[in-house]
Amino acid sequence: MIVEVVTGTDERPEARVVDVDDLSALYLALGAVTDEEAARSLESSGLGRLQDAETAVLDVAALRAAxxxxxxxxxxxxxxxxxxxxxxxxxxxxxxxxxxxxxVESAASA
Structure with a gap:
């Protein structure tokens, strides 16, 4: 499963959960967004927050609900x-x- 933050509609970053049936790995993939944009998108979606450039903290209940x-x-x-x-x-x-x-990984390597 991947939580990704990518540029969405109107060039505004959005957080979404993809590959939901593959639970063998879980990570945050960042597209062409800044750390600030990624942090804002994660928090506004309720999915979690960036801890630092290499680690994110996800809300387990929100992730499962998504x-x-x-x-x-x-x-x-x-x-x-x-x-x-x-x-x-x-x-x-x-x-x-x-x-x-x-x-946290680059979406290019995801």
Whole structure:
């Protein structure tokens, strides 16, 4: 699954969740946007925030709410649960389970 911030309508950056059925990896992909634009788009979408240039913190509930309605994999919920367990074991999930740290990548390499 990819959370991406790209230039959307009217050349305004927008955050969106894509590849919702692939839960083997999760990261933030930035298109041709500045860090400030990416931060603003993530926050206004409710999906999360930039922690720094290499890390974003995503809201787990908002991410699931954005992805699950579009998922088509029959075992999507089980895959989601495995992804969250893996994130917790890797130290990327907050203690309360509300936030998930992900890497930031250029959309060109996504």
């Amino acid at each position: 992805a699950e309605p579009r998922a088509t994999a029959p075992d999507w919920s089980a895959q989601w649960d495995r992804m969250i367990v893996h994130a917790r074991s890797g130290g990327r999930l907050s203690d309360d389970g509300a936030n998930l740290q992900v890497d």
